[in-house]
Amino acid sequence: MGRLEGKDALVTGSGSGIGKSIALLFAREGARVAVADRDRAAAEQTLVEIQQQGGGGLALVADISKADSVEQLLLEVERQFKTLHILVNNAGISRRRAFEELGEEDWDAVLATNLKGAVLCTRKALALLKKQSGSKIINIASVEAFRHARKMTAYAASKGALASLSRSLALELAPYDIHVNYICPGLIRTEMTRPYLARWMFRKYMRHWTPLRRVGEPEDVASVALFLASSDSDFVTGEGITVDGGLSLRLF
Numbered sequence: 001m002g003r004l005e006g007k008d009a010l011v012t013g014s015g016s017g018i019g020k021s022i023a024l025l026f027a028r029e030g031a032r033v034a035v036a037d038r039d040r041a042a043a044e045q046t047l048v049e050i051q052q053q054g055g056g057g058l059a060l061v062a063d064i065s066k067a068d069s070v071e072q073l074l075l076e077v078e079r080q081f082k083t084l085h086i087l088v089n090n091a092g093i094s095r096r097r098a099f100e101e102l103g104e105e106d107w108d109a110v111l112a113t114n115l116k117g118a119v120l121c122t123r124k125a126l127a128l129l130k131k132q133s134g135s136k137i138i139n140i141a142s143v144e145a146f147r148h149a150r151k152m153t154a155y156a157a158s159k160g161a162l163a164s165l166s167r168s169l170a171l172e173l174a175p176y177d178i179h180v181n182y183i184c185p186g187l188i189r190t191e192m193t194r195p196y197l198a199r200w201m202f203r204k205y206m207r208h209w210t211p212l213r214r215v216g217e218p219e220d221v222a223s224v225a226l227f228l229a230s231s232d233s234d235f236v237t238g239e240g241i242t243v244d245g246g247l248s249l250r251l252f
């Protein structure tokens with residue numbers, strides 16, 4: 001029997017990268033997965049792959065930065081699943097630009113997706129998550145919440161806020177036995193990091209400086225999300241788990 005048998009999960013941004021890997025793993029472990037993405041074709045492709053593994057779920061189009069879109073998303077999840085046990089706030093974007101070149105539109109887009117998106121999805125999912133004890137919220141933050149690269153101020157601010165939101169929410173939702181945790185991935189091989197990883201020097205540098213001597217894969221994050229979604233973590237809340245091969249431990 002799978003570790004998520006009988007559970008219903010919603011994973012935002014699961015048309016690609018880390019979210020897709022989480023959706024596929026959760027489905028392999030027995031969950032029905034609502035695959036939500038603003039990219040319809042990508043969401044549908046993830047659902048096809050879930051079905052090819054013998055799993056089930058839904059593909060839904062939503063822009064999690066918009067309240068009306070999130071409302072429709074959760075109405076559809078409720079209509080089709082009736083229950084929701086696991087919410088993964090994964091959808092995110094980054095804008096790598098010097099602080100002086102980051103305009104209002106950049107700040108709005110990054111904060112609306114990475115922070116407000118998680119807030120909107122959590123607010124609308126709460127009624128369903130409260131229906132049973134032991135529900136799980138997993139927020140995909142970043143090592144950028146506490147370690148920094150240049151030209152990433154908006155992204156770092158959004159992920160730092162998401163980590164704080166997770167801890168604060170864990171306290172507030174504990175009376176409902178809803179567990180809120182977050183994951184801080186380091187450099188993971190996805191569309192988001194493709195431009196950097198396309199550079200041979202960058203790959204070499206990252207492999208050299210990462211204590212575990214490799215770049216992360218989406219599956220490295222998905223397996224930690226599975227732990228946080230399963231009953232194995234039932235006494236864990238408000239916690240952040242770093243998944244970076246030890247990179248953020250380094251002083252030099």
Ligand SMILES: NC(=O)c1ccc[n+]([C@@H]2O[C@H](COP(=O)([O-])OP(=O)(O)OC[C@H]3O[C@@H](n4cnc5c(N)ncnc54)[C@H](O)[C@@H]3O)[C@@H](O)[C@H]2O)c1
Nearest residue numbers: 013015016017018038063064091092142187188190191192
């Ligand atoms: N890749 C990394 O190295 C890394 C490191 C740390 C944290 N993260 C975080 O992991 C999460 C997933 O990133 P990824 O690397 O898999 O990126 P990705 O670009 O491969 O996937 C992101 C997905 O989110 C979707 N999305 C973006 N904005 C959306 C919106 N408003 N509404 C609905 N869907 C939306 C995209 O369509 C895409 O399918 C993000 O929150 C990112 O910040 C990634």
